[in-house]
Amino acid sequence: MTSHAQSNLLHAYVDDELDLMRSMELEDHLTECADCAQQLASFRALKAAMAAPELRYTASNDLRTRLIQQLQKAERPPVREQKMRSLPWWNWAAAAVCLLIAVGGLLLYSGNRHDQTLARELVADHVRSLMATHLTDVLTSDQHTVKPWFTGKLDFSPRVRDLSADGFELVGGRLDYLDGHSAAAIVYQRRKHVINLFTWPEKSGDESPHATAQLGFNLIEWTQDGMYYCAISDLNQQELGEFVELVRR
Amino acid sequence: MEAGANSDDKMARFERLVLPHLDSAYNLARWMTRNPADAEDVAQEALLRAFRFFDGFRGENGRVWLLAIVRNTYLTWIRRQSPQQNATEFDEHLHTDLELSLTPESDVLRRATVEQVRSAIEALPAEYREVILMRELEQMSYKEIAAATESALGTVMSRLSRARGMLRQRIANERRTEVKQP
Numbered sequence: 001m002t003s004h005a006q007s008n009l010l011h012a013y014v015d016d017e018l019d020l021m022r023s024m025e026l027e028d029h030l031t032e033c034a035d036c037a038q039q040l041a042s043f044r045a046l047k048a049a050m051a052a053p054e055l056r057y058t059a060s061n062d063l064r065t066r067l068i069q070q071l072q073k074a075e076r077p078p079v080r081e082q083k084m085r086s087l088p089w090w091n092w093a094a095a096a097v098c099l100l101i102a103v104g105g106l107l108l109y110s111g112n113r114h115d116q117t118l119a120r121e122l123v124a125d126h127v128r129s130l131m132a133t134h135l136t137d138v139l140t141s142d143q144h145t146v147k148p149w150f151t152g153k154l155d156f157s158p159r160v161r162d163l164s165a166d167g168f169e170l171v172g173g174r175l176d177y178l179d180g181h182s183a184a185a186i187v188y189q190r191r192k193h194v195i196n197l198f199t200w201p202e203k204s205g206d207e208s209p210h211a212t213a214q215l216g217f218n219l220i221e222w223t224q225d226g227m228y229y230c231a232i233s234d235l236n237q238q239e240l241g242e243f244v245e246l247v248r249r
Numbered sequence: 250m251e252a253g254a255n256s257d258d259k260m261a262r263f264e265r266l267v268l269p270h271l272d273s274a275y276n277l278a279r280w281m282t283r284n285p286a287d288a289e290d291v292a293q294e295a296l297l298r299a300f301r302f303f304d305g306f307r308g309e310n311g312r313v314w315l316l317a318i319v320r321n322t323y324l325t326w327i328r329r330q331s332p333q334q335n336a337t338e339f340d341e342h343l344h345t346d347l348e349l350s351l352t353p354e355s356d357v358l359r360r361a362t363v364e365q366v367r368s369a370i371e372a373l374p375a376e377y378r379e380v381i382l383m384r385e386l387e388q389m390s391y392k393e394i395a396a397a398t399e400s401a402l403g404t405v406m407s408r409l410s411r412a413r414g415m416l417r418q419r420i421a422n423e424r425r426t427e428v429k430q431p
Contacts, residue, residue, distance in 0.1 A: 011410045015384065017391050038355070042417055045358035049420070050385040052363045055370070059275035063289050067271070067296050074300060075260050116261065215264065 010036065014043045061234055064216045065127060072124050118179050123214045125176055126196045126232045129185065135194065136172030136187050146173045150184050156201045158184040158227070163246050168195065188243070195233040195243060202228035209244050211237060220244045263303055266311040271296065273312055273387055274319045280382050281323045283371050295322040313389070316397040320379065327375070361420045369419040377412035380405055 012018040013026050030037050129135050138149040143162040151157050153175055162170055167190055174185040181200055188195040202223050209222040218240050221230040231244050274295055279288035295318045306314055370378060379398060383389045389397070395405045 007410050008406050011406060011413065012391075015391070015409075041355035042358060043413060045355035046413055046416055046420075047385060049358055049361050049366045050370075050381075052366065054363045055367060056272075056386050057276045057279040057288070058272045059292065060289070063275065063293060064271065067293055070293070070297060071260070071263070071300055074297065120260070215268070 007039070010040055010043060014040065014047060061216060065130065065234075068123070068215050069127055072127070119212060119214050119219060121178055122196075122198060122219065122230055122232055123217050125178060125185070125198070126194075126217060129174065129187070129196055130194055135174065137174045139172040141170045141172075143170060146170065146186065149173060150175075154182055154184060156184075156227075158186065158199050160186055161247060163188065163243070166242075166246050168243055168246065190235060190239065190243070193233055193235040195231055195235060195240070197247065198230045198232070199227050201226055209241075209248070211241070213237075222248070224248060259303060263300055266306070266308075267296075267299055267303070267315050270312040270315045274315050276386060277316055277319050277379070277382065278323060280370065280378060280386075281320075281375060282326070287326070291322050291326050292319065294326075295319040298322060310393060310396070312387075313393045313397045316383070316387075317399065320398060357421045358417060361423075365420055365423050366416075369416050369423070372419060373412055373415055377408050377415065380408045381412040381416070384409060 009018065009022065009026055013023060018026065030040060138146055140146060141162075141164065143160045147157070147160045150160070150173055160170070160173070164170060168188045169190070171187040171189050171194070174187060176183040176185045176198065178198065178200070183198050183200045186197040186199070188197065203226070204223060206225070207223040209220050211218065211220045213219065217232055217234055218237050219230060219232045220240055221228070222244070223229070229244075229247070231240055231247070233240055233243075235243075271292070275288060275292045278291040278295070279285065282288045282291055295315070299315055299318050302318075370382065373381065380394055383394045383397060384391075391402055391405050391409075395402050398405065
C-alpha cells in the first residue's frame with residue numbers, strides 16, 4: 001500500500017464508503033500502525049467539528065417568499081396582476097368560466113388533488129397580498145367599518161372580529177376570487193406577520209380545524225356555521241392556532 | 250384547459266421533488282459566495298433555472314440535480330465577478346505541500362470553535378470547499394458528489410483528502426497562534 005492510497009482509504013473509511021472486506025483489512029492495519037490510527041482520530045475529530053449545526057446555513061423566509069412569487073409568475077400568466085375594476089366584465093366572466101371548468105375537472109380527477117390545488121391557490125393569494133400594495137381594499141382597524149364594506153360587495157356577510165385585545169390587530173379587508181367563487185379576505189397582523197383569513201359560504205357540515213403547511217406557510221382550515229375558513233400566515237403553527245381559536249369563539 | 254393541468258402538474262412535481270432542497274441549495278450558495286446577499290442571488294437564480302429546465306429532469310436524485318445547477322450558477326457568477334480570482338481559486342496545485350508539514354492532533358481539532366472551523370472552510374479554494382461541504386454538511390455520498398460536481402469519483406476522493414489536510418493545518422495553526430498569544 002502506498003501512503004497516498006492509504007490516505008484515500010482512510011477517508012473512504014471515515015465516510016462509510018469502504019466495502020466490508022477492505023474495511024476489515026484497514027482495521028487490521030490500524031491496530032498495528034500508530035500513524036494511521038492517529039490520522040483516523042484527526043479525521044474523526046474534524047468530522048465532529050464540522051457537524052456543528054451552526055455551520056449549515058438555511059434559506060431565509062424572504063428568499064422563500066420571493067422565489068414562490070417568481071415561480072408562480074413563471075408558471076402561469078398573471079391574471080390577477082391588473083386591478084379587478086379596470087377589466088371589462090366579460091373578461092371576468094370568461095376567467096370565471098375557465099376557472100370553474102378547471103376546478104370542476106380537478107374535482108372529478110380527485111378530491112385530494114382539489115385540496116392541494118386550493119391550498120396552493122390560497123398560498124399564492126396570500127403571497128400576492130404581501131407584495132405590492134394589494135393587501136387591503138378597505139384599510140381600517142375598526143370591525144364596524146370592515147363588515148359593512150363587505151356587505152355591499154358580496155352575497156354573504158363575513159364575520160369580522162376585533163382581536164386586537166388578544167394581540168391580533170385587524171388591518172382591513174379585501175375581496176378575492178378563489179376556487180371558483182368570491183371570497184372575503186380579512187387581514188390581521190401579529191408583530192410583523194400578516195394573517196389572511198379567507199372565508200366563503202360552504203354547504204357541507206362543520207369541520208374542526210385542520211392544520212397543514214405549504215411552502216413554509218402555515219394553513220389552518222375549518223368549516224363552521226355554513227362558512228369555510230382558512231387562516232394562512234408565516235406565523236408559527238402555535239400562534240396561528242391561538243388565532244383560530246379566537247376567531248372560532 | 251389541458252395546458253393548465255400540465256403546468257399545474259409541473260409546479261406540483263417541482264414542489265415535491267426540488268423545492269424541499271432549497272436549504273441545501275442556499276447552503277451551497279452561501280459557502281461558495283461567502284456572503285448572504287450573493288448567496289440569495291445565486292440560489293434564487295438557480296431555482297428559477299431549475300424550474301425552467303425541469304422538463305429535462307428524469308426523476309433522478311432531486312438534490313443532486315439541483316446542486317449541480319446551483320454550482321453552475323455559482324461558476325457563471327464568479328466568472329462575472331472577477332476572472333482573476335476564479336483562476337487562482339481553481340488552481341489544482343495550490344497548497345500541495347501542506348500535508349507534508351502536518352502534525353495530526355485530534356485534540357487540537359476537537360477544541361476548535363465553530364468560528365475557527367468556519368473561517369478555515371471559507372479559506373479553502375472553491376473546488377475543495379464544495380466537496381467537503383457536500384460531504385460533511387449535506388451528508389452526500391461520493392457518488393452523489395461526483396454527479397453534482399460533474400467530476401470523476403477519484404477526483405472527489407483526492408479533493409476530499411486534500412480539503413481535510415488543509416482544514417486540519419489551518420485549524421491547528423490558528424489554535425497554536427491563539428495559545429502563543431496570551
